[in-house]
Amino acid sequence: MNKVRVIFHIDEFAKWPLLLANLRNLVNVADITRSEIEVLANSEAARGCLDAGEYSAEVSRLSGSGVMFKVCQNSLNGQNISLVELNTNVKVVSVGVLDLIERQADGLAYIKP
Incomplete structure (x- = not known):
């Protein structure tokens, strides 16, 4: 299994299905116990973080x-x-x-689906 350090950046609500597919695929091959996998949502994509939203179960x-x-x-x-x-x-x-900048400075790879 691979150790990964990555931050996914999502700023478009319509990209949530692609983001979640990318994350599922990565979680299946990464050594989660040694990895850092983060998602930063901003702009209209913040709606994907709603508890009553369509992506809440997958986020959990x-x-x-x-x-x-x-x-x-x-x-x-x-x-x-x-x-x-x-x-x-x-x-x-x-x-x-700022969080994106700091995490990239910490060595995390940046992916924007």
């Missing part, structure tokens, strides 16, 4: 497999999404683009 399942999901607070504010509406497996970061 993948989170249980070791994938870390994060969403940008600025994007939530811009779309009038409150914290109580989010899937409980999603962490909020204050500035999504």
Whole structure:
């Protein structure tokens, strides 16, 4: 199994099915116990982090497999999404683009489906 360090960036709501397929495929081949697999959602893609949303069950399942999901607070504010509406497996970061910059500086590969 492969050790991976990667952050997926999603900013388009329509790309959630592709993102989730990429994550499922990666989780099947990566050594999850030694890997860092993160997702940062911003812009309109923040809606994919809603607890009542169509992707909530898959976000929860993948989170249980070791994938870390994060969403940008600025994007939530811009779309009038409150914290109580989010899937409980999603962490909020204050500035999504800053998180992307920091994680890439930490050595994580960047993928944008």
